[in-house]
Amino acid sequence: MAKKLLLVDDEKVFLEGLQEGLAKQEGIFETDIAFSVDEAIRKCKKNRYNLVVSDIRMPGKSGLDLFVHLRKKKFKGDFIAMTAYGTVEVLNRIRQLGGLDIIIKPFNLEWFTQKILDFFVEKQGLSGNIDSIDITSLLQMINLERKTLAVRIDINDHTGHIFFKKGEIINAEFGELTGLKAAQKLLKLNQGRFSLEPAAADVEHSIDMPFMVLLMNAMKEIDENPIQLSLDEIMGDEKEKTMNVRLLEKAVDVLKEDMGEGLLATDIFGAHDGQSLAGWNSNPKACALMGEITLSNNKALKGAGFPPLGRYFILDLVDDKMVVVITMGDFLWGMLVDTNKAKLGLLLNIAIPKAIDTFEEAIAG
Amino acid sequence: MGATLEKIYTIVTEKGGYDARMNLAQKTGIPRTKASEMEDTPEVINRFKTAADEILGMDIDQFM
Numbered sequence: 001m002a003k004k005l006l007l008v009d010d011e012k013v014f015l016e017g018l019q020e021g022l023a024k025q026e027g028i029f030e031t032d033i034a035f036s037v038d039e040a041i042r043k044c045k046k047n048r049y050n051l052v053v054s055d056i057r058m059p060g061k062s063g064l065d066l067f068v069h070l071r072k073k074k075f076k077g078d079f080i081a082m083t084a085y086g087t088v089e090v091l092n093r094i095r096q097l098g099g100l101d102i103i104i105k106p107f108n109l110e111w112f113t114q115k116i117l118d119f120f121v122e123k124q125g126l127s128g129n130i131d132s133i134d135i136t137s138l139l140q141m142i143n144l145e146r147k148t149l150a151v152r153i154d155i156n157d158h159t160g161h162i163f164f165k166k167g168e169i170i171n172a173e174f175g176e177l178t179g180l181k182a183a184q185k186l187l188k189l190n191q192g193r194f195s196l197e198p199a200a201a202d203v204e205h206s207i208d209m210p211f212m213v214l215l216m217n218a219m220k221e222i223d224e225n226p227i228q229l230s231l232d233e234i235m236g237d238e239k240e241k242t243m244n245v246r247l248l249e250k251a252v253d254v255l256k257e258d259m260g261e262g263l264l265a266t267d268i269f270g271a272h273d274g275q276s277l278a279g280w281n282s283n284p285k286a287c288a289l290m291g292e293i294t295l296s297n298n299k300a301l302k303g304a305g306f307p308p309l310g311r312y313f314i315l316d317l318v319d320d321k322m323v324v325v326i327t328m329g330d331f332l333w334g335m336l337v338d339t340n341k342a343k344l345g346l347l348l349n350i351a352i353p354k355a356i357d358t359f360e361e362a363i364a365g
Numbered sequence: 366m367g368a369t370l371e372k373i374y375t376i377v378t379e380k381g382g383y384d385a386r387m388n389l390a391q392k393t394g395i396p397r398t399k400a401s402e403m404e405d406t407p408e409v410i411n412r413f414k415t416a417a418d419e420i421l422g423m424d425i426d427q428f429m
Contacts, residue, residue, distance in 0.1 A: 308382075308384075309382070310382040311378070311382045311383045312383070326383055327382060327383055327384055328383045328384060328386075328387045329383075329384045329387040329388050329391070330387075331387070356383065356386075357396065357397060357398050359387075360386065360387060360390045360396040360397055360398070361396045361398065361399070363387050363390050363391055363396075364390040364391065364393070364394050364395060364396040364399075
C-alpha cells in the first residue's frame with residue numbers, strides 16, 4: 001500500500017513541482033499538498049497521512065503551529081520540517097514536538113525524494129505491489145543515490161532479496177537461486193510485493209556486473225517478450241538452459257588446443273545476461289559488453305529491415321587484437337585473439353567448427 | 366550414414382546461422398556429429414524436417 005504524504009508550503013510553484021516529481025513514484029508515495037496550515041489541518045482531518053512535511057515560515061500560522069496542533073490531536077503519522085532558516089532553536093523545538101528531522105532549503109528533487117524514501121524505509125518499512133509501481137525507477141533511484149539496503153520481493157510462496165551496496169547489486173537470492181541468476185530472475189518479475197529492508201552486514205559480494213547492464217538486459221528481455229511472464233515461466237527457463245557443463249568445458253579445451261598461444265581469452269555466456277557458463281581467462285565485463293553489442297546490433301538490423309547477425313561477427317581491435325563472437329541461440333561464444341599468433345582462416349574454418357560441434361553436444365542435452 | 370540428417374543440419378546452418386543450428390540440436394536432442402553417424406530412418410528425418418521447418422519458418426524440402 002502506498003504511503004500517504006502531505007506537503008505543506010505557501011510557495012505554490014515549489015510545492016506543485018515537488019508533488020509532480022514525487023508522482024513519478026506512484027505506488028510508493030501518494031502525495032497531497034496544502035498551501036497553508038489551515039488547509040493542512042482540514043486535510044489531516046479527512047485523510048490519514050503517514051508523513052507530513054511542512055515548511056516552517058508561512059504567512060499566518062507556522063509549520064510549528066501545525067505540528068503542535070497535530071500532536072494535540074494525537075496525529076498518528078510522523079512529521080518533518082523544511083525551512084530555509086534552520087536554527088538550533090527551531091530544530092530543538094521540532095524535536096520536542098516529536099518531529100523527526102529538518103530539511104534545509106533549497107534542495108533538489110532527487111535528494112528530497114531519496115530523503116522521503118529513506119524515511120519510509122527506516123521508520124515505516126516501505127512496501128508496495130510491483131504491478132502498481134515502476135519498480136525500475138525505484139531500483140534506479142537506489143543505484144543513483146548509492147544506497148546500501150535490501151529489496152525484498154514476495155511472490156506466491158517464493159521470497160527473493162536483491163542486496164544493494166552503495167547502489168550496486170552485490171548479491172541476490174530467489175528460491176534456490178543465488179547471485180547473478182537470482183538477480184536476473186527478480187529483475188524480470190512484474191508481479192508480487194516488494195519491501196525495502198535495512199542491509200544485512202554479512203551479505204557476500206558475488207555479483208560484479210554493473211547495475212545498469214543488469215537492468216538493461218532485464219528490460220530488453222521484457223521488451224522482446226512483452227507478454228507478461230508467469231513465475232513458473234521465469235523460474236522454469238532455468239531448467240531449459242541446464243547444460244552439460246563438462247561438455248562446455250571440453251568445447252573450450254578444444255578451442256584452446258587448436259588456437260594455442262593465439263587465444264588470449266574465451267567465454268561461452270548467456271546472450272541476455274552475460275553470465276559465463278564456461279571459459280578461460282574469463283572476463284565478466286567483456287561478456288556483458290559483447291552481449292550488449294550483439295543485442296543492439298540485432299535490434300538495429302531488425303529495425304532497418306536487414307537480416308539478423310549470422311554465425312559470427314568480428315571486431316578488429318587495435319594492438320593486434322581481435323574479438324570473434326559466435327551467436328548460438330540463447331548463448332554467445334566470445335574469443336579474444338592475438339592476430340600475430342593466430343590465423344583467421346584457421347580460426348574460422350577449423351577451430352571454431354570443431355569447438356561448435358562440442359558445444360552443440362552440450363546444448364542437445 | 367545420416368547423410369540426410371547432416372544435410373538438414375547444413376541447410377539450417379546456412380539459412381539460419383548457428384542460432385538455428387543450436388535450436389535444431391535442442392529441439393531434436395541430437396547434435397550434428399551424432400546425426401551424421403545415425404541411420405537416416407523416415408521417422409528421424411521427419412522429426413528433423415519438422416523442427417527445421419519451425420526454426421526457419423519455411424519448408425526445408427525446397428532446399429533438399
